[in-house]
Amino acid sequence: MRAESPAPLILLLPPPLPDPPPNDWKVNVNISLSDLLPLDAENATLVGRIFDPEANGPCVVVVDGTDIVDITGIEPTVSSLFERADLLSAVQDLENRPRWALTDVIAATVDADMSKPRLLAPIDLQVVKAAGVTFVESMLERVIEERAKGDASQAAAIRDQLADAIGGAISSVQPGTEEAARVKEILKAEGLWSQYLEVGIGPDPEIFTKAPVLSSVGTGESIGVLSRSTWNNPEPEVVLAVRSDGTPLGAALGNDVNLRDFEGRSALLLTEAKDNNASCAIGPFIRLFDDSFGMDDVRELDINLRVEGPDGFTLEGQSSMKNISRDPASLIEHAYGDHHQYPDGFVLFTGTLFAPTQDRKAPGAGFTHELGDTVSISNPRLGALINKVEHSETAHRWEFGIWALIQNLRQRSLL
Known part of the structure; x- marks a missing residue:
């Protein structure tokens, strides 16, 4: 009987490295x-x-x-x-x-x-994870997006309506408490309950994947928004670096670029609203926790935002970690544990207080990015993350x- 020929050897060659950008x-x-x-x-x-x-x-x-x-x-x-x-x-x-x-x-x-x-x-x-709706002000802006169905021109009127109905009482509610449950029932009775209020004051925060591994951009690079988006904004945040056993090791600055019109049309469009080419910026460095800087310092950070447009438009704002509704350590526990592991570690965007409402193009139209905007997110303890806005379709392609x-x-x- 003739011996069978050996199976052909198949070599899996790695892809070539991408050409450098122009x-x-x-x-x-x-x-x-x-x-x-x-x-x-x-x-x-x-x-x-x-x-x-x-x-x-x-x-x-x-x-x-x-x-x-x-x-x-x-x-x-x-x-x-x-x-x-x-x-x-x-x-x-x-x-x-x-x-x-x-x-x-x-x-x-x-x-x-x-x-x-x-x-x-x-x-x-x-892995690049993010917590959303962790500040009351941004939580209410998400409710406004939802009710406006992504139409920025409707936002101002809805914002006034919510302010009249809710006032400032909700700002002191601790998520997951009996008081939060009572507020939930009141809002439901008034027809004001929302999925965003659920994750804002309910027992479980929003935890999602912001970007694929290795796709984030650093300081000095372009950040991307979809060309189809007409209502979008930066989200200045603290980003925690966490190793595989759940221990936080340090912090950096982050820009969780967001398309408000997409998420406002449907929460199921979260991926399209959050995860696009060059839509996740982290930097400039990770400051490790040591004797000079630790988690207690993170809890006191004020994150500054400045947007300078080629049209002369300027926007400034601040997000203070002192006002976060959920402690950063609690957010880590919701992201990591027996329910979910990260063998290579993860970083966690912790959310933002800041949601820009300043009119840019017309009264009542609110803020949205223009091509060429320079976005600076800074803090004296972490440095500055500085990027320029480009369309995701034409920003440096992610190929590495x-x-x-x-x-x-x-x-x-x-x-």
């Missing part, structure tokens, strides 16, 4: 060293990522004075770095490692200079995914 993707924003770093930078432990063209891949970096230092030789990803028990000591091992001046990296980032190291979002393999990262790290003998 230089017309420069964002033309001004970012200084003082913008990027916390006021107490000399006491802060700041971890981030850059893309190094010499290595042809991402590198894990730590801020050292006015330099950033490549510590990819210690751990190849931010995710694996955060799993180390000796994290705070590991990020101090900076001798004889590649370093660059931060001013040069900032300049290359905003110029989209592919020949030089440039900043990336400070996370890699972590998980397989590309694995391939790249193998080529560099880091795996």
Whole structure:
């Protein structure tokens, strides 16, 4: 009997790395060293990522004075770095490692200079989660979106109606309490109950996935809104970095870009409203919890927002973590536990108090982004996250995914 021929060998070749973007993707924003770093930078432990063209891949970096230092030789990803028990000591091992001046990296980032190291979002393999409706003011704005069915011109009248019906009494209600249950029954009787009030003052918060792994953009890059959206806004937030055992390790700034018209038409359009190309920005760095900064400091942060439009329009606002309805530790417990694990860790957007209502185009029309808006989200303890608004369809395409990262790290003998 003739022996069977061996099965053919099939080689699964990794995809080629994406071509670098054209230089017309420069964002033309001004970012200084003082913008990027916390006021107490000399006491802060700041971890981030850059893309190094010499290595042809991402590198894990730590801020050292006015330099950033490549510590990819210690751990190849931010995710694996955060799993180390000796994290705070590991990020101090900076001798004889590649370093660059931060001013040069900032300049290359905003110029989209592919020949030089440039900043990336400070996370890699972590899942990007978000908590919504965690502040009373933003909760009421979600109710307004729902009742307006995505029509911005109806928002002002509905806002006045809700203010008359609810007043300020709801702002002191603690979610999940007996008092919250009584308020719920009153609002239902008045015909004012909403799914957003349910997650705002009910026992369970809204927890959703904001963006795919590796898709977030960093400071100095474009942020995206869909060209079909006519009512959208930035959402300035604190983003917590959490390792795989549920321990929070640090915090960064985030922009949970949102399409109000999409979500207002139907809550089932949340993915279309929240998750688009370049619609998730995190940065500039993750400030690790240490003796100078911890969760109690996060609870006291005021997050500042400034939008400057090419039309001369200016919008300013603030979101204070002191006014959050649910403690950040509680939000982590709802995202992680026996019910859900994250082997590579996760980051968690904690929500925002700020919902812009300032008219831009016409009286009663409210706020929406215009192309070319510069959005600055800042805090003295975390630095500044600065981006320029572009359509998601024309912003830098997301092409460097998980397989590309694995391939790249193998080529560099880091795996």
